[in-house]
Amino acid sequence: MSHSTRVLKSEWTKVRSVRSTVWTLATALLVSVGLGALICGVTASTFDDMSSSEQVTFDATYTSFAGMGIGQLAMIAFGVLIVSAEYSTGMIRNSLAAVPQRGTFLWSKVLIAGALVLVVGMVTSFCAFFLGQALLGSHGVGIGDEGVLRAVVGGGIYMALIAMFAVGITFVLRSPLLAFAILMPFFFLISNILGNVEATKKVGQYLPDQAGTTVMAVVPDTLNRPYGPWEGLLIMVAWTAAALLAGFFVLKKRDA
Amino acid sequence: MIELRDLTKRYGDKLAVDGLSFTVRPGTVTGFLGPNGAGKSTTMRMVLGLDEPTRGDVRIEGKRYAELREPLHSIGALLEAKGVHGGRRAHDHLLCLAQSNGIPERRVGEALEMVGLQDVARKRPKGFSLGMGQRLGIAAALLGDPRILMFDEPVNGLDPEGIHWIRTLMQQLAREGRTVFVSSHLMSEMAQTAEHLVVIGQGKLLADTSMSQFIAENSRTHVRVRTPEPERMRDLLTEAGLRPVPGAEGALEVDDGDAPRIGELAAAHGVVLHELSTQRASLEEAFMRLTAQSVEYHAAAPGGTHAPPVPQEGTAPHPGGPQSPPGAAQPPPAWGEDWQDRKGRRG
Structure with missing residues (x-):
């Protein structure tokens, strides 16, 4: 067994052996699906009250992902905790004493956490979609409709990317308090404001979550972005890569 | 290794x-x-x-x-x-x-x-x-x-x-x-x-x-002498070639002294003694003395890598010259006190 395989195995043991993993990921799934279902249910019962123009541009797929805005916060919490726990408990010293090749250590953690959040993200996205469409009834769409599968798969990738963005940022910040204090309000509120208020929209729409959510929209006018769905996701990938690289350089340079 | x-x-x-x-x-x-x-x-x-x-x-x-x-x-x-x-x-x-x-x-x-x-x-x-x-x-x-x-x-x-x-x-x-x-x-x-x-x-x-x-090297012994006539006793000890230094509570301390000999000396001259005892410095004291020096003379380089440094001429911490037992007239600073102030938290 090669060295990196051993480190991967070790990181998997770390992830699966703490309760916060189950808690955060289960919360992400339940909140995203539950809140999405609630909003789909309400929308279905009030659909006839909507104006005809609203009805024409109604994006059933995007509506079923309405819970992800909150659910993603639990994904971020997962990303923050798997990294910050190393620092807050002092485990990082044991970890790096065992694996002095810091790159191997960080990328193994990223790979294990990334694979896990991708699986959970996909399950979340598909569950949210199917439950949402079932509740929307005749106003819903099918997975085979144009652009829908892309949106659902994209939703899963989005959830994984947001967690990995948090992983990268937390490797830079180290402190759980600092990471939560910056990431939570940012993705809950600030980026939404920056991405939607006219004055800041030009720049704000390129923020990671604002760009990433484009992939989940099927009706082109839903978000009204100057880039397409895949481009939007790509922008988010770039943000995540940048955050992880920043984390890598900080880990490499700074004393543990 | x-x-x-x-x-x-x-x-x-x-x-x-x-x-x-x-x-x-x-x-x-x-x-x-x-x-x-x-x-x-x-x-x-x-x-x-x-x-x-x-x-x-x-x-x-x-x-x-x-x-x-x-x-x-x-x-x-x-x-x-x-x-x-x-x-x-x-x-x-x-x-x-x-x-x-x-x-x-x-x-x-x-x-x-x-x-x-x-x-x-x-x-x-x-x-x-x-x-x-x-x-x-x-x-x-x-x-x-x-x-x-x-x-x-x-x-x-x-x-x-x-x-x-x-x-x-x-x-x-x-x-x-x-x-x-x-x-x-x-x-x-x-x-x-x-x-x-x-x-x-x-x-x-x-x-x-x-x-x-x-x-x-570091467990120094000295003899502690207390007498109602410290001035006279000091002169007697100095005449005998010993080096008494003032200790706590008006006592005299004689480095590497021989208690029976000092007792005999006092008796021969009719000096009353209230105390005559051999004191052995603990290792803890020896260690404190060693590190206290590093606090006081942090600019001075330590000697060889195999020997603890000795106080240098003219920079001894206590009156009485470099040969005086440090830590006798004055206890060294309490543990860590001085260090914390000077060093901050890291290290």
Whole structure:
């Protein structure tokens, strides 16, 4: 067994052996699906009250992902905790004493956490979609409709990317308090404001979550972005890569 | 074997570790002694490659730490901060460390048994007592059956039983031919465990010597004389070629004095004595004296690497010339006090 395989195995043991993993990921799934279902249910019962123009541009797929805005916060919490726990408990010293090749250590953690959040993200996205469409009834769409599968798969990738963005940022910040204090309000509120208020929209729409959510929209006018769905996701990938690289350089340079 | 060469760590404008060079050899327990903030923990973190030295380097069995593919087979360490996730069961904590170095899972059980934690293997360490936490940290250090073991303040906050256990363990590990490097800020602790001693103060090497040699060189004895006629007694002693210096409560102290001879001298001249006693300085005092000097003369370079520095001409801390016993007229500063002020928190 090669060295990196051993480190991967070790990181998997770390992830699966703490309760916060189950808690955060289960919360992400339940909140995203539950809140999405609630909003789909309400929308279905009030659909006839909507104006005809609203009805024409109604994006059933995007509506079923309405819970992800909150659910993603639990994904971020997962990303923050798997990294910050190393620092807050002092485990990082044991970890790096065992694996002095810091790159191997960080990328193994990223790979294990990334694979896990991708699986959970996909399950979340598909569950949210199917439950949402079932509740929307005749106003819903099918997975085979144009652009829908892309949106659902994209939703899963989005959830994984947001967690990995948090992983990268937390490797830079180290402190759980600092990471939560910056990431939570940012993705809950600030980026939404920056991405939607006219004055800041030009720049704000390129923020990671604002760009990433484009992939989940099927009706082109839903978000009204100057880039397409895949481009939007790509922008988010770039943000995540940048955050992880920043984390890598900080880990490499700074004393543990 | 651990070899340090000119190891230096600078934080801002503070030198936490200042040009340390020494070798920790196998088969004995080497005590690493210094007041809080002397740079012991920083040094140990540099040994493990956790902190990057500003200058100099460390070799583990001839290799740099980063060159060790699976370091737990070569060196196991218990650092001051336990470094255990409170929510990860003891078994899993050791398992993830073992897996990263290709250590078979059965070693986890063995290590837990070695430290007596087999019954709490499935428990989460946040409920552990301080002693149990230390044991878990030591189990982690023993996982890879390494030739080198390094413990940072292992007895801190332990009950007597725990202290005894760790002491015995370290001596046993050394007897098996391993290199055991253990830090402490308590001389009394080291005196009972270590055969070799490395003393640092303010990041500088103050002594690198065997414990027995340190004791021989540093356990000074003096005779304490109290009399209602101190002036006359002092003259008598000086005439006899002795060097009395004023001590506490109006007493006179004679370095390396011979109590019977002084008694006879007093009797011959009809001087009344209220006290005549031989005082033996404890090792703790000797250590405090050594490190207190490093506080007072932190600009002065320590002597050779194998001898504790002597106070230099004209810079002795007490009146009465360089030969006067320091610490007699005035007790050295209380433990750590001075250090904390000067050094800040790091180190």
